[in-house]
Amino acid sequence: MALKFPKRRIKAEQTHNFEDFDESLDFVVEEMGKLNEHNFSSAIKSELQITDMSSDVCFKGYSNSVFIDVSTNNTALPTLSKVKQNSLWTAIHPTYLTKEVTSTDGGHFRRVAGAQYSVADTNVDSTSYTLFGFRVDGAVLPDSIIGDQDFFSSDDHMEIGMSGAHDSFLIDITIYLSPGIHTIEVVGQTRNLVGIRREDNTGTPSPEDLYIFTAECFYWELFR
Amino acid sequence: MPINYTKTQEGDTLNAASLNDKFDEIAGTAPDQGLNNLGQEDLERFALRRDHLPSIIESAGFPHGMCKVGPATSTVETYSSSLNAGVSGVPAAWLTTFGTLGANAPYGPPGGADTGWRIPATGGTPANAAEIEVGLIRTSQTIGNYRGILVRISISLNSCLGPTVFGVSPITHNSPSVVIGIGWEDQTGTRRVLDRSVRWSQVCNRIKGSLDTFTFILPNDIPDGDTLTKVFAVIAGGSKAEVVGTTSYPKIDFYNIEAIPLRFGDM
Numbered sequence: 396m397a398l399k400f401p402k403r404r405i406k407a408e409q410t411h412n413f414e415d416f417d418e419s420l421d422f423v424v425e426e427m428g429k430l431n432e433h434n435f436s437s438a439i440k441s442e443l444q445i446t447d448m449s450s451d452v453c454f455k456g457y458s459n460s461v462f463i464d465v466s467t468n469n470t471a472l473p474t475l476s477k478v479k480q481n482s483l484w485t486a487i488h489p490t491y492l493t494k495e496v497t498s499t500d501g502g503h504f505r506r507v508a509g510a511q512y513s514v515a516d517t518n519v520d521s522t523s524y525t526l527f528g529f530r531v532d533g534a535v536l537p538d539s540i541i542g543d544q545d546f547f548s549s550d551d552h553m554e555i556g557m558s559g560a561h562d563s564f565l566i567d568i569t570i571y572l573s574p575g576i577h578t579i580e581v582v583g584q585t586r587n588l589v590g591i592r593r594e595d596n597t598g599t600p601s602p603e604d605l606y607i608f609t610a611e612c613f614y615w616e617l618f619r
Numbered sequence: 620m621p622i623n624y625t626k627t628q629e630g631d632t633l634n635a636a637s638l639n640d641k642f643d644e645i646a647g648t649a650p651d652q653g654l655n656n657l658g659q660e661d662l663e664r665f666a667l668r669r670d671h672l673p674s675i676i677e678s679a680g681f682p683h684g685m686c687k688v689g690p691a692t693s694t695v696e697t698y699s700s701s702l703n704a705g706v707s708g709v710p711a712a713w714l715t716t717f718g719t720l721g722a723n724a725p726y727g728p729p730g731g732a733d734t735g736w737r738i739p740a741t742g743g744t745p746a747n748a749a750e751i752e753v754g755l756i757r758t759s760q761t762i763g764n765y766r767g768i769l770v771r772i773s774i775s776l777n778s779c780l781g782p783t784v785f786g787v788s789p790i791t792h793n794s795p796s797v798v799i800g801i802g803w804e805d806q807t808g809t810r811r812v813l814d815r816s817v818r819w820s821q822v823c824n825r826i827k828g829s830l831d832t833f834t835f836i837l838p839n840d841i842p843d844g845d846t847l848t849k850v851f852a853v854i855a856g857g858s859k860a861e862v863v864g865t866t867s868y869p870k871i872d873f874y875n876i877e878a879i880p881l882r883f884g885d886m
Binding site for chain 1: 664703707708709766767769771796814815816817818819820821831832833834835837857881882883884885886
């Protein structure tokens with residue numbers, strides 16, 4: 396038989412797992428049982444050694460971040476990312492956190508993202524009841540949402556979302572993505588659209604935007 | 620177990636002992652010596668598995684493991700250290716200012732009003748610290764053999780009380796805040812906190828919860844030729860307009876830190 400080894404060549408732009416090696420070697424090993432040293436040239440060893448797993452690529456990754464000091468709570472900075480009170484999922488710092496990825500074979504992706512959020516000093520108790528999560532190809536992943544796992548059925552005033560005049564979130568999830576091109580975004584949603592659900596010190600409805608300061612992401616294609 | 624036979628080289632001694640030693644390397648010395656100790660699964664189809672591949676992570680880079688959890692039993696301690704020391708915002712050199720009070724500063728709670736970051740460590744004992752020893756040199760665009768190190772921390776906040784104010788206080792932007800972050804140490808013992816990992820949380824004085832942050836340490840975070848010797852968590856109290864001694868102090872219980880060194884291609 397003609398040997399094609401490995402059946403699946405290892406390339407830098409792909410992820411790998413040990414089953415690939417099994418499948419590549421299996422039929423070779425079976426055939427090897429019928430061969431002896433006279434079937435191999437002295438050069439074959441160097442030809443077979445096409446990668447070194449101790450130093451070469453196994454995964455694909457992407458990281459990016461932006462630092463904006465929140466300690467003075469300057470919500471007028473033009474560099475901030477804003478989540479408005481419109482109950483829409485809004486991309487956070489898309490310039491830094493949104494990433495279009497191409498997966499040749501599909502695979503498991505771990506995504507980690509976090510950010511600092513705050514509200515204006517003028518309405519510090521307008522805690523924002525905010526949800527955060529990952530959006531892939533336009534669809535928010537329910538399992539990634541932080542703020543309330545059961546947000547579809549929770550009380551719509553008291554139990555939805557994260558709060559705090561300034562606070563942070565961290566979301567971390569591993570899911571499978573099919574082969575192809577995908578767009579990964581970090582998104583936030585404020586849940587207090589109606590004024591009576593959002594009160595300031597005087598009880599006056601006063602919706603306030605949510606401001607995102609520092610943010611960072613790391614996306615990691617693990618294996619098929 | 621993976622079969623990994625060491626071939627006899629020209630010039631090697633060839634006797635019973637040398638043969639047995641090589642077979643023992645494959646399957647161990649007990650209870651049966653040599654190849655007799657191989658399991659059925661070692662010989663079956665698809666016996667080749669991850670054990671046969673060289674480890675992507677070299678143990679020398681992380682001599683004491685890649686995660687740390689403390690304390691073993693619940694121990695609430697007060698971290699009476701303030702980050703911004705009464706100025707609006709943070710002072711100069713805030714990323715390199717660590718507390719100095721206590722026997723093992725900046726590890727553990729200072730025991731009195733102090734300024735700067737503290738590394739969580741129950742009882743102020745460095746061995747308990749939310750800190751991982753590393754031994755990797757930044758060279759060009761790698762740290763050791765890695766493209767970077769993913770570090771994640773979590774700290775269990777028990778409460779955040781002022782030394783003079785108790786009970787629920789009015790919510791203002793100056794309300795007690797806890798500030799956390801991730802730092803690293805070089806071969807000279809110099810510590811720095813990575814600005815993008817810093818998170819401020821307004822906790823008023825009534826919240827228990829988890830304080831979480833992460834960062835991906837990049838080669839550019841470390842001067843070329845320097846050694847990354849440690850990564851650690853940091854915590855401090857923070858307030859927009861309070862001074863050290865009257866700002867509120869976080870009380871924390873459990874904490875953990877994990878580090879994952881990674882090699883990868885561009886996504």
